[in-house]
Amino acid sequence: MGFEPGKMMFIDVISTFASLAKSTRQGKFDVYMRWGLSEEEVSAAFQKRPFFLNPSEEQITGVMDLFVNKLRWDASLVAMNPVIVSLSLKKRLLPRAAVLEFLTSKGLVKKDYRAPYFFIMTDQLFFSTHVHPYDEALEIHKLYVSKLSPS
Secondary structure (H helix, E strand, O other), X not given: OOOOOOOOHHHHHHHHHHHOOHHHHHHHHHHHHHOOOOHHHHHHHHHHOHHHHOOOHHHHHXXXXXXXXXXXXXXXXXXXXXXXXXXXXXXXHHHHHHHHHHHHHOOOOOOOOXXXXXXXXXXXXXXXXXXXXXXXXXXXXXXXXXXXXXX
């Protein structure tokens, strides 16, 4: 599969394979492919980040729905940034997507803004670069908090 046993990532591969039955792994591959990814793209994402197959099929579907249907990203952007699938949908992705839509609607970011880093960056960096610099910072912060999971 292209992993070197002497590398730390090999431990992640073994961990993923040990924790998931072959049918479960194949089911997750199938979910990604239903969202338009090729088998090669899913394999490449797995090689980049073996934990790409760890989220539940429900989590994968929720993340792909957000990026493909709501944000209109090509599914391959998610595969090229596989860490996105492991981020919390309710605590990070949905609130940040709401902020992105707000910033876009106000013309503060380009309509075709598709930077995966927007979702991956730390909270501190996110707030300092995408919330606080704007006059609408209080409104953006309230929007963000309102989209957080009640838990």
